Amino acid sequence: xxxxxxxxxxxxxxxxxxxxxxxxxxxxxxxxxxxxxxxxxxxxxxxxxxxxx
Amino acid sequence: xxxxxxxxxxxxxxxxxxxxxxxxxxxxxxxxxxxxxxxxxxxxxxxxxxxxxxxxxxxxxxxxxxxxxxxxxxxxxxxxxxxxxxxxxxxxxxxxxxxxxxxxxxxxxxxxxxxxxxxxxxxxxxxxxxxxxxxxxxxxxxxxxxxxxxxxxxxxxxxxxxxxxxxxxxxxxxxxxxxxxxxxxxxxxxxxxxxxxxxxxxxxxxxxxxxxxxxxxxxxxxxxxxxxxxxxxxxxxxxxxxxxxxxxxxxxxxxxxxxxxxxxxxxxxxxxxxxxxxxxxxxxxxxxxxxxxxxxxxxxxxxxxxxxxxxxxxxxxxxxxxxxxxxxxxxxxxxxxxxxxxxxxxxxxxxxxxxxxxxxxxxxxxxxxxxxxxxxxxxxxxxxxxxxxxxxxxxxxxxxxxxxxxx
Numbered sequence: 194x195x196x197x198x199x200x201x202x203x204x205x206x207x208x209x210x211x212x213x214x215x216x217x218x219x220x221x222x223x224x225x226x227x228x229x230x231x232x233x234x235x236x237x238x239x240x241x242x243x244x245x246x
Numbered sequence: 247x248x249x250x251x252x253x254x255x256x257x258x259x260x261x262x263x264x265x266x267x268x269x270x271x272x273x274x275x276x277x278x279x280x281x282x283x284x285x286x287x288x289x290x291x292x293x294x295x296x297x298x299x300x301x302x303x304x305x306x307x308x309x310x311x312x313x314x315x316x317x318x319x320x321x322x323x324x325x326x327x328x329x330x331x332x333x334x335x336x337x338x339x340x341x342x343x344x345x346x347x348x349x350x351x352x353x354x355x356x357x358x359x360x361x362x363x364x365x366x367x368x369x370x371x372x373x374x375x376x377x378x379x380x381x382x383x384x385x386x387x388x389x390x391x392x393x394x395x396x397x398x399x400x401x402x403x404x405x406x407x408x409x410x411x412x413x414x415x416x417x418x419x420x421x422x423x424x425x426x427x428x429x430x431x432x433x434x435x436x437x438x439x440x441x442x443x444x445x446x447x448x449x450x451x452x453x454x455x456x457x458x459x460x461x462x463x464x465x466x467x468x469x470x471x472x473x474x475x476x477x478x479x480x481x482x483x484x485x486x487x488x489x490x491x492x493x494x495x496x497x498x499x500x501x502x503x504x505x506x507x508x509x510x511x512x513x514x515x516x517x518x519x520x521x522x523x524x525x526x527x528x529x530x531x532x533x534x535x536x537x538x539x540x541x542x543x544x545x546x547x548x549x550x551x552x553x554x555x556x557x558x559x560x561x562x563x564x565x566x567x568x569x570x571x572x573x574x575x576x577x578x579x580x581x582x583x584x585x586x587x588x589x590x591x592x593x594x595x596x597x598x599x600x601x602x603x604x605x606x607x608x609x610x611x612x613x614x615x616x617x618x619x620x621x622x623x624x625x626x627x628x629x630x631x632x633x634x635x636x637x638x639x640x641x642x643x644x645x646x647x648x649x650x651x652x653x
Contacts, residue, residue, distance in 0.1 A: 200447050200573070201388055236349065236392030241447040 196245040197223040204234035205245065248306055249420040251465060252402050254285040255379075258306035260299040263416045268327075271440050272535040275433060276416025279327055280467050282406060283310055284399070287377030290318040291335070291342070292397055292406050293328045293467055300331035304338050313339050318366075318374065320381065321346040322408035323394045324353035328467050333358050345374060347385055349393035370395075384455055386410070388448035390441060396456070403462035410452065411479050413437050413469030423474035430470055432539075434479060437468065438486045439542040440535050443572045449487035453480070489575050491545035493522045493640040495632050498537060499550035500529040500559045505584035505616055506552045512622045513548045513582065516629025522636055524629075529561045534568045541569060545636035546578040546607075548629065549599060553583065553591030558598075562591075566598040578635045579604035580628055582611040589614075607631055 194208040206212075206226075211219040212233065217226065223242065230239050249257040259280040265273050279295035281303055289311055295303045307313065316339040321329055324346075332354065336342065343364040346354070351367060354360050368374065374381040384396040390409045397406040413433035419425050442449060464472040464479065472479050495517040501507040510526060517524040527537060541547060551562035558566075581596035592610035600606060608628050613621045 200575075201445055231387060236387040237445070237448050238387060238451055240451045241388070 194220075194222045197242040198245050199232040199235065199237055199241055200243050201237045201241050202232060202235040204232050206242065248309065251282070251463065251471060252404065255399075255402065255404070256283045256285075256310060257281075257420055257465075257471070258283050258291075258303060258310070260295045260302050261416045261418075262296075262299075268414060270534065271414065272533045273414040275414065275429070277414040278416055278468055280465065280469075280471075281306075282465060283307060284376060284379060284381070285311055286379050288317040288375075289315055290320055290345075290374070290376060290381060291316055291339070292320045293322055293408065294319070294331035294335050296327050297330035297334070300334035303331055304335065314341055316342045318343055318345050320397050320406075321350055321354065322397055322406060323391060323467065324350050324357065325391060325409075326357065328408065329354060329357070336363050345381075347383070347393055347395050349387075350395070353391070353393050384452075386448070386452045386455075388445045389452045390445060396452075398459055400459075403460045405456065405459065405461050405464045407464050408467045409437075409441065410449070410466060411464050411472060411483065412466035415469040417470065420471055421474070422470050422472045422479075425470060427475060430475075431478070431482065433469060434482065435486070435542070436535060436539040438483070439538045439572070443486070443489070443538070443542060443574065446487040446489060446573075446575070449483060453484060453487065456480075486542055489542060489577075490643070491576065491636065491640045492543045492643050493633075493636045494544045495522060495524045495546045495548070495629070495636050496527060496540055496544045497525070497548045497550070497629070498527045498529060498565065499548075499583070500552065500562045501550075501584075502552040502554065502559070503584075505613055506550045506582070508622065509582050509584065509611065509613060509617050509625045510548070510550050512617075512625035513550075513580075513629035513632070516626035517546075517548075517633040517636075519630070519633045519637070522633045524633065529559075529565055534565060537565055538569065538572055538574075541574050541577070544577065545639040546580075546632040547599075547604075548580040548582060548632060549595050550582040551591045551595050553585035553589060556588050556590035558583070558591040558594040562595065563598075566595065570598065570602055574602065576639075577602070577604045578632060578639065579606050580608050580611070580632060581606075582625065582628070584613045584615065584617065586615060605635075607635060
């Protein structure tokens with residue numbers, strides 16, 4: 194499972210951690226986040242994220 | 247002074263003719279804060295102006311409608327150049343309900359005392375019927391703040407796009423076909439490069455959403471209204487949002503005793519291949535706004551600084567700090583410069599270029615005191631490499647735009 198970085202604000206989604214505050218369980222891959230997922234830091238949508246290689 | 251967009255849809259904003267520094271944006275042609283009034287069975291004010299001009303806005307409004315008859319105030323963007331007049335406006339329009347998205351209400355309540363404002367929250371897909379016309383809302387997160395949104399009038403194919411497609415441009419004319427297109431496009435490009443560039447991916451997502459809407463007119467919150475060149479500005483935004491490079495090489499530098507200037511000159515010479523636009527920019531004879539506007543569509547940038555006290559010159563550092571925040575992506579880069587008693591300037595530039603994840607074509611080119619003929623030859627060769635890389639990266643895109651945007 195890859196981490197994803199927000200290209201607007203550099204916030205990183207770590208699938209191992211998930212986002213329990215938003216009901217996203219640890220272990221949830223980025224691809225499985227809902228379509229209306231927004232960066233918790235700046236509010237950008239999923240399309241603003243890039244895979245961290 | 248008002249202007250009519252459509253029957254009973256009027257511009258009632260403020261022309262800021264003399265502003266030359268808009269939070270460090272060099273506004274060489276002034277600025278405008280656009281507010282619009284839609285009169286129908288219900289009346290809606292769309293956006294406001296900077297706080298000091300609230301009364302001017304209200305005078306413009308009162309010339310068209312009794313203030314007590316305004317039903318809605320739409321806030322597309324909470325930034326104070328558009329929402330700053332809200333406290334005064336909400337007080338002067340006793341029957342008005344503020345219409346905004348949820349995040350916008352949050353932001354406004356942090357800026358102002360909103361406790362007495364009647365508010366109606368809307369989101370993407372919500373509609374507000376005014377009578378013959380309807381307002382439809384599209385949230386546009388991070389174009390240009392989290393709470394931003396567009397307001398669309400389907401019956402008129404009219405998009406109120408807040409900061410998107412805006413230009414800092416004061417003019418007595420209100421439409422894109424009444425002023426030289428070169429000037430409008432150049433200011434739209436400067437606005438994009440200096441305000442919107444960090445949010446390119448969010449812009450691309452918003453352009454997808456607006457592609458579904460038939461658009462005959464775009465009324466932004468700054469500058470002239472697009473009605474004759476809608477396709478051109480949409481196409482330009484597509485290019486800018488991807489930072490799509492032209493075969494263009496910039497040589498940006500600052501110098502203390504002309505050594506770095508001599509190196510810059512050789513790089514420029516080497517980069518001046520047929521079909522490549524090569525430009526020389528002296529940091530202290532330009533400004534941040536001009537530089538960012540040039541960088542957005544450049545494929546390659548050579549950036550030079552002399553060494554001052556083991557680091558780069560503070561003027562060069564300011565440019566790189568500014569560019570880092572704007573996040574121009576996908577450029578080829580090269581650092582160069584001179585040093586005296588101790589090295590450090592070009593190396594610091596190199597680090598800054600790498601931090602922007604640019605493709606670095608060569609280790610920094612440095613010269614102690616004076617560049618030797620050998621160093622100058624290296625500079626010319628690196629310039630040529632940058633130009634060749636720029637040609638590859640832009641893959642046949644012409645240096646000159648069909649629509650002039652570099653007057």
